[in-house]
Amino acid sequence: MALLEVDGVDTYYGESKILEDVSMEVGVDETVAIIGRNGVGKTTVMRTMLQLTPPREGKVRFKGVDVTGMETSEVASMGMGWVPEDRRPFTQLTVEENLRISVKEGDVDEKVEEAFDIFPLLTDSRNDKANQLSGGEQQMLAMARGLIGGNDLLLVDEPSEGLSPIVVEEITGALKKAKEDTALVVIEQSLPLALELADRYYILDRGMVVAQGETEGLDEESEEILEHLRV
Amino acid sequence: MTGTEAVFVLSVVEILRPEEIVGVLIDALSKAALYIMIAAGLTIIFGLIGVVNFAHGSLTMLGAYLGGLLIAIIAPGGVLSLVAFLVAAVITFLILTVAGGMMEKAIIKPIYDRSPVYHILLTLGIAFVLDELIAIGATLLDIDLISPWQDPIDAMPDFLSTTYTAVGASFRGLDIFEIVLGAVAVVLIWLFLNRTKYGLYIRACTEDTEMAEALGINVPRTFTIVFGVGVGLAGVAGMLLAWDIQGLMGQSGGATIFLSANVLLPAFVVVIVGGLGSFDGTVVAGLLVGLVDAVAMWLFVNEIVDFSALPEIAIFVLLIVALAVRPRGIFGSKEVTIN
Numbered sequence: 105m106a107l108l109e110v111d112g113v114d115t116y117y118g119e120s121k122i123l124e125d126v127s128m129e130v131g132v133d134e135t136v137a138i139i140g141r142n143g144v145g146k147t148t149v150m151r152t153m154l155q156l157t158p159p160r161e162g163k164v165r166f167k168g169v170d171v172t173g174m175e176t177s178e179v180a181s182m183g184m185g186w187v188p189e190d191r192r193p194f195t196q197l198t199v200e201e202n203l204r205i206s207v208k209e210g211d212v213d214e215k216v217e218e219a220f221d222i223f224p225l226l227t228d229s230r231n232d233k234a235n236q237l238s239g240g241e242q243q244m245l246a247m248a249r250g251l252i253g254g255n256d257l258l259l260v261d262e263p264s265e266g267l268s269p270i271v272v273e274e275i276t277g278a279l280k281k282a283k284e285d286t287a288l289v290v291i292e293q294s295l296p297l298a299l300e301l302a303d304r305y306y307i308l309d310r311g312m313v314v315a316q317g318e319t320e321g322l323d324e325e326s327e328e329i330l331e332h333l334r335v
Numbered sequence: 336m337t338g339t340e341a342v343f344v345l346s347v348v349e350i351l352r353p354e355e356i357v358g359v360l361i362d363a364l365s366k367a368a369l370y371i372m373i374a375a376g377l378t379i380i381f382g383l384i385g386v387v388n389f390a391h392g393s394l395t396m397l398g399a400y401l402g403g404l405l406i407a408i409i410a411p412g413g414v415l416s417l418v419a420f421l422v423a424a425v426i427t428f429l430i431l432t433v434a435g436g437m438m439e440k441a442i443i444k445p446i447y448d449r450s451p452v453y454h455i456l457l458t459l460g461i462a463f464v465l466d467e468l469i470a471i472g473a474t475l476l477d478i479d480l481i482s483p484w485q486d487p488i489d490a491m492p493d494f495l496s497t498t499y500t501a502v503g504a505s506f507r508g509l510d511i512f513e514i515v516l517g518a519v520a521v522v523l524i525w526l527f528l529n530r531t532k533y534g535l536y537i538r539a540c541t542e543d544t545e546m547a548e549a550l551g552i553n554v555p556r557t558f559t560i561v562f563g564v565g566v567g568l569a570g571v572a573g574m575l576l577a578w579d580i581q582g583l584m585g586q587s588g589g590a591t592i593f594l595s596a597n598v599l600l601p602a603f604v605v606v607i608v609g610g611l612g613s614f615d616g617t618v619v620a621g622l623l624v625g626l627v628d629a630v631a632m633w634l635f636v637n638e639i640v641d642f643s644a645l646p647e648i649a650i651f652v653l654l655i656v657a658l659a660v661r662p663r664g665i666f667g668s669k670e671v672t673i674n
Contacts, residue, residue: 188546
């Protein structure tokens, strides 16, 4: 049984149809990349998975449970985490408070220290408000929140966007470590990084899945991917 | 120099005497305690939920009558009446917190997604209904609605109603009690917001409810708790006002049918001056409004002159200045628009 099943969903913003008949599967401890040009609905897929924007048609099943239309907090409590594209730290909370709030189960102090072990650069900013962090530090914080949240599935939206190579390296290292015991869905503009991280991929175009497959043996020059990404 | 100018100059010279300054400061702090307690619930509710609760004054009045009734029934007289007050305050807080939570779930929640105009109209409607229900209840209990309700005042321990003199300044025992209770309330609210799990949830939800939900926080439940606690705080403030016949802004105090309107406007002034949704701002603005009220009372309502409307005017002048100079308030992070 797949950990997550997205089954023929249509998702709208108001009257605008963003996703049409999208179906995807994510297995336990599998990493799946969602690839596509800007504005094709990649982020909406994640929002639909989490029920932040529930679908009008189709079903989303997580751990075998139909979560369609469920409260997002319930889906999150079941073990689905989200690292959004714009990071969205709680800017008026300290770094430590941002971490504490993300721990759903287990020893909170232990989990918080685990986050500082993953991203030691955050340690000195422990008591700083999140709005004092740089973009890279905010991304590490957003990632740390997802990693210590006790999630079985983590949705990671554009983890490398706008970051320096050093920070990208940190983030990539954390994701590689995370994928050992967590399933990941990654949206990533950097094709080499997406292919490096993922076991399988889905290509989205105009709100529809137009291709899917294994990433093994593919690179950024592979025609089966490039033919869908050309403008 | 005209007579009025002479009175003003004399008043200013008089206020500079140390004992007068101490007296005015004690009065200012006791008034500030009331303002903060009334406005705290209002600002926390607005900060998190975005609902401007026009029923807040009526809920404060409900606390005054409910708490007053409890005090009148259980206060044995003497020092033990103080214990009775604290017991009644806890019971009133709990009852109003539950009632507020139920009100939020049943009536307020369905209109969260509507424009603020709906929030205002709905909460105004709730205020009118509550005022009438309180009036009916009080009438059934044979309570005079126009004059301050005497039963809770009679149950007040003597040492609170006594006027004391220290370092030349005169103050009531009740002033000190209000200051202590206000300080305790501020510390407890601060600890709740900054040292508890729900406080953390509230501060997170105030900033980004969607992200909070995505982290597994039950936002609707957080809203219900905050609304309930905000109403509970208003109720405890109402209880204090039932004892304090000196009142606020030069208005007569005690539990009367006018209490809801009398507290609603200054509560809004405190919340707006402090910054919508900011508890720190509410504390600072409460102190500021309390000081303005006390100084204005001292200057304009005394043995020489009696311009009892001027303290109210002074507070609204403060509001006008705040809106003109810093519309977002002292600690506010955003201006609010009604579409």
